[in-house]
Amino acid sequence: MSTQEELRIIALAEFASAGYSATSLQRIAELASVSKSSVLYHFASKEHLLEAAIGPAIDRMEAVLAPLEGTGLGNERRAFLEGFVDFLLEYRLEVNMFINQGSSLVDVPVIERANTVVAHLAEFFSRNSQSLEENMRFGIALGGAAYMLCTAHALGLDVTPATEIRAALITIMNELLAPVSTT
């Protein structure tokens, strides 16, 4: 694995667990057994490193959420849900960052892009829900699923059997979103 790719992975893990602003370039360099200068050789700045770390996840999220731009989910709801859950499972660390630091890292362009996508998602469900309670179901389902996955280990939850997790997540979220877009 190239040094650049290794730095990307280490930075993502540290940004997600300790927080972006609490993670110094010095620490990333030490974890990768290189010098701080080397980090700044591969990535022009700390912000560029953040962008490289979470950019792919945002691209994927945009792709997953693209079908929502149309009139509605229609009969493809389950497929959308599966795609969304797969996204959560594959990009846990990045989602963890969006969830926990998305609001505090405003003014960082790449985070702004993630927030925009999430806002679109929220707007879609807000538009397709007919009451405050339905709207809250969306928030709990999506936020809760993302939150639980990211902090499960901190709660002593075992989430190793990925396929079982996936099936349970889809079932629960499907229930929560039941009233939405069944028109």
Next chain:
Amino acid sequence: MSTQEELRIIALAEFASAGYSATSLQRIAELASVSKSSVLYHFASKEHLLEAAIGPAIDRMEAVLAPLEGTGLGNERRAFLEGFVDFLLEYRLEVNMFINQGSSLVDVPVIERANTVVAHLAEFFSRNSQSLEENMRFGIALGGAAYMLCTAHALGLDVTPATEIRAALITIMNELLAPVSTT
């Protein structure tokens, strides 16, 4: 309002929105229109300020979760749920901090206390659930409710009618926790 109390409130808001490590004492001082030295006069250190800011919320959380230490919820489940939701609504900012920064602020004693309480909560539901899916329902319900409340404004959600929010939250969480401890 005393300067000390004002600093506590300002610090809590900043810690919750921008993050603990991203918030400098200088900024808190400026928001309160006092000097940084004055902040450190009222609170011995940044960590003491954090403790003062979120300590009351942890006390309250411990009180709300105390009934779980026994054999189970029994027929007091709804009362517990209402107490928990009221806690979430009253201490939104503090809960936001536990959720978003609880894992990254380890080694700070007061945060450790909060994490311990949350771990107890998780352990209780883990013990009283009979499958992975039930366990995940707990995570989604509690985490999702807390998450949604704290970041609702960032998602464009309007959560001003507190009584309506409260009723909807209790309804949804009651559904999610339905299989748990109905024995």
Next chain:
DNA sequence: ACAGGCTCTGACCGATCGGTCAGCTAGCGT
């Protein structure tokens, strides 16, 4: 009038932050 404590402040400290820069080294094409 005066002494003492409470509140607050600016000057200052060492440490660490993100970032710059000149230069070292190894490999490779010619």
Next chain:
DNA sequence: ACGCTAGCTGACCGATCGGTCAGAGCCTGT
């Protein structure tokens, strides 16, 4: 043998961090 480039480094920069300290201003009890 030569020069060029990619990868990497230590020394260094100004800014900001959390925290210390001596002292100013003010209010109150005596």
